[in-house]
Amino acid sequence: MxxxxxxxxxxxxxxxxxxxxxxxxxxxxxxxxxxxxxxxxxxxxxxxxxxxxxxxxxxxxxxxxxxxxxxxxxxxxxxxxxxxxxxxxxxxxxxxxxxxxxxxxxxxxxxxELPQIAGLEDRWGATVLHCPYCHGYEVADRRIGVLGSGPGSIHQAALVADWGPVTLFTMGVVQPSPEDLALLAKRNVQIENAPIVELVGAAPEMEAVRLQDGRVLPLGALFLMPxxxxxxxxxxxxxxxxxxxxxxxxxxxxxxxxxxxxxxxxxxxxxxxxxxxxxxxxxxxxxxxxxxxxxxxx
Structure with missing residues (x-):
């Protein structure tokens, strides 16, 4: 035809x-x-x-x-x-x-292409997100994480801080420069170097993340750049x-x-x-x- x-x-x-x-x-x-x-x-x-x-x-x-x-x-x-x-x-x-x-x-x-972290895919589009302009308002004032994947994650963490208290998980791949650290400090972004190994809670909601060293940190949403x-x-x-x-x-x-x-x-x-x-x-x-x-x- x-x-x-x-x-x-x-x-x-x-x-x-x-x-x-x-x-x-x-x-x-x-x-x-x-x-x-x-x-x-x-x-x-x-x-x-x-x-x-x-x-x-x-x-x-x-x-x-x-x-x-x-x-x-x-x-x-x-x-x-x-x-x-x-x-x-x-x-x-x-x-x-x-x-x-x-x-x-x-x-x-x-x-x-999502990172292979236990519980992440089950929450994609609900509490695991990529765009704060699309979803930030809906998770505002929760404890928010940013999953490090590259230099853009620093920009994302500084940006997402307008929606709630943010922790940047460097995941062993993000290495902030002195200028980056100054920006993140200005935006009150916390930095966590221990990698996330599991997302905790009844999906698609999120209560916390489990780190490689065994610690469990409260978290209500996680942003990433897939x-x-x-x-x-x-x-x-x-x-x-x-x-x-x-x-x-x-x-x-x-x-x-x-x-x-x-x-x-x-x-x-x-x-x-x-x-x-x-x-x-x-x-x-x-x-x-x-x-x-x-x-x-x-």
Whole structure:
């Protein structure tokens, strides 16, 4: 089946991109495997007009609004292979279907690689968190920890201190400089060098952390900066250039979300150094609009 554009990924960025194309009365297909990165979070915050809603509820509303346009379609499937010719992209789906699209928008997202600490994964998105702007208000005034993973953890610890008393767990990998120590002291951040080996309490809540030396420290939330990787390697197989961000690689795009591959656009976490729901939706708007205009102006 032939489409003007296909969008792979049906969360905030993908649906926003498809909306622009549908409103331009272009035939657009969203291919979505249904595994968004934010599925572990109970609610989404900091997203104007959507604050406090469940991420899936926001997606469901977006899908309903998109499908109100007669030229839009959504398929629940995984894009297993993509090839590009001079005229179009050929896409094979996990359900065996094959489609063709003149333009392609990738909104495939990234996956968090969590540290192997007992009890951590069970609390991911609830009391183990990555973004204080997304979740800090909800854990404010608890004892908060920051799990050291690199130089960015010092910045994170100083930042998170606006939400509660903070302890930076260096985990044997973070070595604060004298300037770092001065900043952390100014922000009243405590430093603990003994590594965390277990999170304690009835998940998804947290009561404390157990350290390698046997001590148990009270803690109500833990922030970290996980490494991320691409959920899908389709962009790499198509030859897209990447850049290295503070959390992992992301696709290189220009101001209109065009990748290094002609007629291929990307939006959302897969193409940004900093994940954020509002920024993902805005990037989708840019990518969808640019994809539409490229159909006209080349």
């Amino acid at each position: 032939q489409y003007d554009a296909a969008v792979i990924g049906g969360s905030f960025a993908g649906l926003s991109a498809a909306m622009q194309l549908a409103r331009a009365r272009r035939k657009v297909l969203v291919i979505d495997a249904g595994l968004p990165r934010n599925r572990f979070a109970k609610t989404s915050h900091g997203f104007l007009g959507q604050d406090g809603r469940a991420p899936q509820e926001i997606v469901d509303i977006g899908r309903s609004q998109l499908l109100a346009y007669p030229t839009a379609q959504i398929i629940h499937a995984e894009a297993s292979a993509v090839a590009q010719s001079e005229q179009a992209f050929s896409i094979e789906l996990s359900n065996g279907q094959k489609i063709s699209a003149a333009r392609l928008v990738l909104a495939t997202g990234v996956k968090d 490494r991320t990787r691409f959920v899908s390697d389709l962009a790499l197989r198509l030859g897209c250039s990447t850049e290295e961000g503070p959390m992992g690689p992301y696709l290189k795009v220009d101001e209109r979300k065009q990748t290094s591959v002609a007629n291929l656009f990307a939006a959302g976490d897969v193409a940004a150094p900093m994940p954020n729901a509002t920024l993902a939706a805005a990037a989708g708007v840019l990518a969808g609009g640019a994809a539409h205009q490229s159909l006209i102006f080349g």
